[in-house]
Amino acid sequence: MDLQIALLLGQDGITNGAIYALLSLALVLVFTVTRVIFIPQGEFVAFGALTLASLQTGVLPGTLWLLIGLGAVAGLIDTVFALRDRQLQRIPRILGINLALPLALAGLLANIPLSSLGLPIQVLLTLAVVVPLGPLIYRLVFQPIAEASVLVLLIVAVSVHVTLTGLGLFFFGAEGSRTPSFTDASFEIGDAMIQGQTLLVVAASLTLIVALYLFFERTLWGKALRATAMNRTGARLMGISATMAGKLSFSVAALIGAFSGILISPITTIYYDSGFLIGLKGFVGAIVGGLGSYPLAAAGAVMVGLLESYSSFWASAFKEVIVFTLIIPVLVWRSLTTRHTEEEE
Amino acid sequence: MSSPSFASTRLAVLSLALVSLSAFADINVGVSVSATGPAASLGIPEKNTIALLPKTIGGQKVNYIVLDDATDTTSAVKNMRKLVAEDKVDVVIGSTTAPNSLAMTDIAAESETPLISLAGSAIIVEPVDAKRHWVFKTAQNDAHMATAIVEHMLNNKVQTVAFIGFADAYGEGWFKEFAKIAEARKIRIVASERFQRNDTSVTGQALKIIAAKPDAVLIGAAGTPAVLPQKTLKEKGFKGFVYQTHGVANSEFLRIGGKDVEGALLPVGPLVVAAQLPDSAPSKKVALDFITRYETAYGKGTVSAFGGHAWDAGLLLGAAIPQALKKAQPGTREFRSALRDALEGVKNLPAAHGVFNLNAQDHQGFDQRARVMARIEGGTWKLVK
The missing domain is CATH 3.40.50.2300 (Response regulator)
Known part of the structure; x- marks a missing residue:
């Protein structure tokens, strides 16, 4: 292995690591706020990539029907609750958000020439379709069992993952898709060629991480999420709704997932079930951070990316073995060095 | 009567x-x-x-x-x-x-x-x-197809080959079949790499293959995941022959692969190129x-x-x-x-x-x-x- 190969491998590892880092942040966020280990995180990656790909071929994506379906069910349930509580004034808002908005989006998508739109608009439309799935899933699946134990939440998360994967196969078929690159530019630095797309992924990931930092530090909503993560009961006493915090954290997780999918889809072919493995590697990163620390999770995820890249060079047949075996020494180290401070349940 | x-x-x-x-x-x-x-x-x-x-x-x-x-x-x-x-x-x-x-x-x-x-x-x-x-x-049989590849390699003076295939039965089966025939015909296998169907990157494997300087690469993968190794090899500047297996002979592969799989060589059943076969080919009439x-x-x-x-x-x-x-x-x-x-x-x-x-x-x-x-x-x- 000479320097050039080492640089190329490093570049590849950091590109993948950046995606894993984004996902690990989403996992940490969702876990700290709602105690859900969000296995379906990867599905948002696949949905983001495949929705963009079908928009680019001018086909209405199947995720749109999922959005309308989930919206209708959520709208119906909330309307029934509002009627029961005799809060009729809430109904227009409920129906507006859960029914009218998705249908308006569907009407918009059906009436514009999808494939000839500019890439930024296609990306925005993709996010508009995929991101609302996050809070809707929270509303329908996790909100009714928000007080359940971590184990129950984990089991439910697994079942959501299996359901979404099945729906992905139904919507997008068994074959994958690859979207055209955002940029074909490449730069020569020393001996190594740097692809423009790689820089874009890293830059976009960094931007998103900085944006998340500002969101948590500077905005009221971000602070509310942090408060809920630190102490759910305390936050509720201060008037922060746990439901709002849950929906918000799922929205952010869905946004990160879909955005990662859009970033990665020009680099590799994404299949309906590709997301799981990508999400799992983000999870390994999050574990390095003990599912609690954002910087450690991000660093862990980048390390997973680098490890994966170098091990694919040295022993490609054992790459996944090496990456996932990493979790064992990390867990041993964490259990030896940290005090057990799990919240009372 | x-x-x-x-x-x-x-x-x-x-x-x-x-x-x-x-x-x-x-x-x-x-x-x-x-x-x-x-x-x-x-x-x-x-x-x-x-x-x-x-x-x-x-x-x-x-x-x-x-x-x-x-x-x-x-x-x-x-x-x-x-x-x-x-x-x-x-x-x-x-x-x-x-x-x-x-x-x-x-x-x-x-x-x-x-x-x-x-x-x-x-x-x-x-x-x-x-x-x-x-x-x-x-x-x-896979062996029918592997002999076609080896024959084409011999005709084009390929002496060293690198293999990259699925880390499953398909990849292993092809590697075994191909290695047996290639060794008998004095073609040296200089690298043997594996990847997963769902991998998002095969840069490491591609670099290792390129470092081994083979005359040709055989990609032992089926369907659209076989695009990724060829795309990566091209990106990293590999100029030799790239062989695929007949497991990629469908239109989805061409759709996903696009420009990146141009020039790939593969053995196929006569049906796939029926119209281009000479009239003497026994399968032409049936296939058409x-x-x-x-x-x-x-x-x-x-x-x-x-x-x-x-x-x-x-x-x-x-x-x-x-x-x-x-x-x-x-x-x-x-x-x-x-x-x-x-x-x-x-x-x-x-x-x-x-x-x-x-x-x-x-x-x-x-x-x-x-x-x-x-x-x-x-x-x-x-x-x-």
């Missing part, structure tokens, strides 16, 4: 003939293919082709009972049991994948029903033992006939190599059933046994993917006429002459 007795004799003869005719039951052909699940892109054209198979063979009505096994081994076994026990079929066609076909083999032997598999792996019919006695298959029928029914450009395997299974039955009908009646054990013997005796039958010459040792029956080399040019398959 008085006329009444003559009439009654005639009546008796006539009624006897009627009795024997009505006892001559329809021929029932069971079909189990993977029309859904991961192998759906293979199973759907196979299922479509079954609908085009002849409705009468040897003057006898043929019923096709088509089931879907969802690319699942358990369902394949269940289908096979249902076909032999409830539908009392005379022969079964299926399944699409090797694991499913292998699982069905046991029941074929146990119920003494001939089975015609559509999968690629040679292990389905080799070696012909007590169980495989009942099993035939229409798709080319099949393509016309298929595209009339399902639209232009819809035909794929996999439908051809099902069509060839139909051709085998078309040749064997008239022989078996001479010996026994459909629906009986004797008929199934006679049909099996007749299948084994098929000689010089031109099919869409080659020429069948079966015997007691070879239940596949193709030779080197069953594959040609193709190159991807301008987004289509071009015959390499």
Whole structure:
């Protein structure tokens, strides 16, 4: 292995690591706020990539029907609750958000020439379709069992993952898709060629991480999420709704997932079930951070990316073995060095 | 002779003939293919082709009972049991994948029903033992295809080859098959790498391959995941030959691969490049006939190599059933046994993917006429002459 190969491998590892880092942040966020280990995180990656790909071929994506379906069910349930509580004034808002908005989006998508739109608009439309799935899933699946134990939440998360994967196969078929690159530019630095797309992924990931930092530090909503993560009961006493915090954290997780999918889809072919493995590697990163620390999770995820890249060079047949075996020494180290401070349940 | 007795004799003869005719039951052909699940892109054209198979063979009505096994081994076994026990079929066609076909083999032997598999792996019919006695298959063996690649390498003075394949049975099977033939022909394998179907990057493997400086690379992968290694090799500046396997010969591969897979070389069944074959090729007429029928029914450009395997299974039955009908009646054990013997005796039958010459040792029956080399040019398959 000479320097050039080492640089190329490093570049590849950091590109993948950046995606894993984004996902690990989403996992940490969702876990700290709602105690859900969000296995379906990867599905948002696949949905983001495949929705963009079908928009680019001018086909209405199947995720749109999922959005309308989930919206209708959520709208119906909330309307029934509002009627029961005799809060009729809430109904227009409920129906507006859960029914009218998705249908308006569907009407918009059906009436514009999808494939000839500019890439930024296609990306925005993709996010508009995929991101609302996050809070809707929270509303329908996790909100009714928000007080359940971590184990129950984990089991439910697994079942959501299996359901979404099945729906992905139904919507997008068994074959994958690859979207055209955002940029074909490449730069020569020393001996190594740097692809423009790689820089874009890293830059976009960094931007998103900085944006998340500002969101948590500077905005009221971000602070509310942090408060809920630190102490759910305390936050509720201060008037922060746990439901709002849950929906918000799922929205952010869905946004990160879909955005990662859009970033990665020009680099590799994404299949309906590709997301799981990508999400799992983000999870390994999050574990390095003990599912609690954002910087450690991000660093862990980048390390997973680098490890994966170098091990694919040295022993490609054992790459996944090496990456996932990493979790064992990390867990041993964490259990030896940290005090057990799990919240009372 | 008085006329009444003559009439009654005639009546008796006539009624006897009627009795024997009505006892001559329809021929029932069971079909189990993977029309859904991961192998759906293979199973759907196979299922479509079954609908085009002849409705009468040897003057006898043929019923096709088509089931879907969802690319699942358990369902394949269940289908096979249902076909032999409830539908009392005379022969079964299926399944699409090797694991499913292998699982069905046991029941074929146990119920003494001939089975015609559509999968690629040679292990389905080799070696012909007590169980495989009942099993035939229409798709080319991997070895047929590997020899085509090695031949092309020798003709183009390739001395060193790197291999990158799936880290599963498909990749391992190809590596073993290819390494055996390549070593015998003095082609050196300088690197052997693996990747997962779902991998988002194969940069490490590609760099290692390039560092080994091979004359050519063989990618042992099926379907659209085979695009990634070729794309990465191209990106990192590999200039040698890139060989793919016949597992990529569908239009999805061309759609996903686009510019990145231009120039790839691969062995394919003659059906894939039928229109470009010389008129002397035995498969040309059969293949073009099949393509016309298929595209009339399902639209232009819809035909794929996999439908051809099902069509060839139909051709085998078309040749064997008239022989078996001479010996026994459909629906009986004797008929199934006679049909099996007749299948084994098929000689010089031109099919869409080659020429069948079966015997007691070879239940596949193709030779080197069953594959040609193709190159991807301008987004289509071009015959390499």
